[in-house]
Amino acid sequence: MASASTSASKKRKREASPPQEIAFKLSSRSAAPGEVGPVLVSFPALTAPPTTAFRCYRKKVKLDSKANAEDQASILTVAGETDAVEFESNEEETRRVANAGCRYVIAVHDKRTSELSVLPTPMSPALEYLKARTALGETFGTKKAKAAIRARERNRVDVGAMEGVMDHVMAGIDKAADGLMTAEEAKELADTTRQVPQFSATATDPADVYPLHGIIPESEWKILPISAFYEAGSAAERKAGLPFRGSEWVNARVEAAMADAEGGDKDRKRQLKILFYIATMMAFRRLASRPFKKDDLSAKMPTVPGTVSDSLVTRFTETPRGFREPRSTPQLELLLLAHLLALCLRIDNYAADHALIARDLSLAPEKITQVFRSLGCKMSTLTERERTRLGLPDSVANEKRAVLTAPVQFPKQRLKKKTR
Numbered sequence: 214m215a216s217a218s219t220s221a222s223k224k225r226k227r228e229a230s231p232p233q234e235i236a237f238k239l240s241s242r243s244a245a246p247g248e249v250g251p252v253l254v255s256f257p258a259l260t261a262p263p264t265t266a267f268r269c270y271r272k273k274v275k276l277d278s279k280a281n282a283e284d285q286a287s288i289l290t291v292a293g294e295t296d297a298v299e300f301e302s303n304e305e306e307t308r309r310v311a312n313a314g315c316r317y318v319i320a321v322h323d324k325r326t327s328e329l330s331v332l333p334t335p336m337s338p339a340l341e342y343l344k345a346r347t348a349l350g351e352t353f354g355t356k357k358a359k360a361a362i363r364a365r366e367r368n369r370v371d372v373g374a375m376e377g378v379m380d381h382v383m384a385g386i387d388k389a390a391d392g393l394m395t396a397e398e399a400k401e402l403a404d405t406t407r408q409v410p411q412f413s414a415t416a417t418d419p420a421d422v423y424p425l426h427g428i429i430p431e432s433e434w435k436i437l438p439i440s441a442f443y444e445a446g447s448a449a450e451r452k453a454g455l456p457f458r459g460s461e462w463v464n465a466r467v468e469a470a471m472a473d474a475e476g477g478d479k480d481r482k483r484q485l486k487i488l489f490y491i492a493t494m495m496a497f498r499r500l501a502s503r504p505f506k507k508d509d510l511s512a513k514m515p516t517v518p519g520t521v522s523d524s525l526v527t528r529f530t531e532t533p534r535g536f537r538e539p540r541s542t543p544q545l546e547l548l549l550l551a552h553l554l555a556l557c558l559r560i561d562n563y564a565a566d567h568a569l570i571a572r573d574l575s576l577a578p579e580k581i582t583q584v585f586r587s588l589g590c591k592m593s594t595l596t597e598r599e600r601t602r603l604g605l606p607d608s609v610a611n612e613k614r615a616v617l618t619a620p621v622q623f624p625k626q627r628l629k630k631k632t633r
Contacts, residue, residue: 251319267293419563457496460573504538564614589621
């Protein structure tokens with residue numbers, strides 16, 4: 214036991230390996246155009262086993278029957294195979310990489326001498342082919358082919374020639390950029406051209422984002438008739454006094470305002486005036502969808518003061534040259550809808566039922582959603598606390614509403630992709 218223990222403790226220790234050295238040198242010559250040197254390959258999917266043998270082949274393209282062998286271009290193909298897979302180089306991908314300006318250097322390690330040789334690679338076979346094809350086109354090509362070759366040569370950028378003039382180019386760019394708008398100026402211009410009512414970008418309360426009299430001028434606000442709502446004895450009579458009677462959204466909120474005893478008469482009158490103006494805009498939108506005469510508005514909307522109808526004509530229609538009747542345009546209709554929906558937000562405490570409004574206007578919900586988003590709204594479901602504040606039942610918990618928050622955040626404009 215003791216001898217075994219002693220022999221175990223005296224085991225021969227492994228001698229340290231001598232440090233390995235490697236010599237590094239640069240090759241003084243490059244492979245000739247007709248000579249096949251080291252080749253760099255890439256496997257994008259399957260990797261070839263290390264024992265796979267590869268061979269190089271040249272596909273010769275004869276330029277002319279009178280040309281000798283040295284004047285012929287060639288395309289190098291690298292191929293190898295195993296029992297299950299065949300590997301072959303991709304001529305198109307090789308040409309694409311070569312034309313991209315890539316340059317590779319091959320390093321060869323000689324195990325016998327421990328030397329690492331770095332070999333400059335010759336011109337890519339694809340570039341040789343392109344050069345030969347250009348020469349052939351200039352010699353025997355048609356006028357159209359020669360013009361295309363000259364155009365391609367003119368468009369080629371000489372990077373070396375650009376080195377001495379880059380400072381002048383950059384100075385010219387900076388000088389030309391002096392007249393361009395800053396980011397703040399561009400934002401201000403975008404805000405002034407938005408198809409929305411007058412707004413405040415700094416308001417911290419949704420009620421102040423779109424001022425009421427920026428939508429309903431104060432001169433019109435004072436003459437809006439609402440006495441008929443109090444004089445009517447039923448919901449049907451109140452509905453009959455509206456300029457537009459086919460809105461379930463307006464009719465329901467008129468009745469809610471009349472039944473609300475907590476808000477006070479001043480708040481009720483305010484709500485009824487806004488609802489009357491919304492119904493007026495709905496009726497006007499339907500009339501303006503086709504050419505009309507201004508004199509016909511009094512007959513079509515008898516309960517609307519003339520000042521109000523004239524204002525709608527001025528703001529939301531135009532009279533084309535050569536015509537007498539005003540008419541709406543797609544842009545003006547969007548502007549009218551934006552004013553109308555901004556008032557709807559005020560009535561619905563800035564969480565509007567966009568689906569119901571879309572049905573009343575006979576529009577697709579996506580169209581109404583788009584206009585609400587242009588006003589800065591987000592389409593989201595309401596929390597239980599928000600539903601309680603708005604007096605909404607739990608049955609609408611899964612329904613989305615157009616919610617406006619402050620400060621207002623407008624959607625970013627998307628750049629359209631170029632179509633070929």
